[in-house]
Amino acid sequence: MRTRHPADEDLILGRALETAWQHLTGTPPAGWxxxxxxxxxxxxxxxxxxxxxxxxxxxxxxxxxxxxHPAIATVRIARTPAGVEEDITLTAGYRKDDTPPLQIIEPLAAALTAEHDLTTMLASLRAARGDLTIPPHFETPAVPISFTLGSAAVGEVGLAHALRPPLSLPPTRLGPSAESALHYPLGDGTHPQAWNVLQQLTEHLRRAAAADRR
Known part of the structure; x- marks a missing residue:
């Protein structure tokens, strides 16, 4: 996920990651x-x-x-002309008899949009070890389950265009109608074809951005 904050003296970083961690594991991060x-x-x-x-x-x-509650994340923080950006990759592990809480992803996207200046978020699921260790052999890659476009990014693409992707399921609007973020469901993490769906979506969104630059 990516966030973009105004660069002001009251800014506290890491809160988007903390919110995501709480939603996915029930606890904040332990250390950094x-x-x-x-x-x-x-x-x-x-x-x-x-x-x-x-x-x-x-x-x-x-x-x-x-x-x-095994979880690990990396964060890259950078000052850009647009503000202060956080590029976050968070992985949470679940035991074999646990059901990954996919129903939490949309409320998490809404919270990140409302409270932490979310720009984009891609959620994915894959079969792997719950303790997050990596074995010395090939593992199946992750499969996307949803993509969220933050309200500022929706404004850059154009709400009307972003609301009409070439997908079977329409996006869910998050937040006030005047500043909506959009949450696009892509699947349940069991079908690799979801990568093709994600590619179609990103190409659709990029076409609008490219048209604006002409």
Missing amino acids: STAEPVNLPWNTRQLTDLARSRAPRPTWLVAVGHPD
Whole structure:
């Protein structure tokens, strides 16, 4: 997922990641660092101070979860002409007898849109080890389940165009009608054809952006 914030002195980074972590695992991150092994307790103020001290250079960091709720994330923070951007990859693990909480993704997208300046979010699912360790052999790739376009990005594409993708299911509008984000369902994570659906969607959205640049 990506967020884009106005660059002001009251900005606290890491809260979008914290919100996603809470939704997916029920707890906040346990720790963070700029390299592994992770050795600092989770603290959004400290990571914000680090990113601010390094600006305009980008900052990369890693966060980990509690042992009973395996999760790991990487975050790249960068100062851009548009503001302060966070590029976040979060992976949560679930035991074999657990059902991944796919129903949480749309409420999470709504919360990130309303509270944390979400730009885009791609959610995907794959079969792998619940403890997030990687075996020394090929594993099946992830399959997308949804894509969310934040309200600012919808404004750049154009609401009318973004509401009419070449998909079988229409997007769900999130937030006030004047500043809607759009949440596009792509599947349940079991059919690799969802990658083709995602490609069709992104090409549809890019056509509008390309037309605006002409």
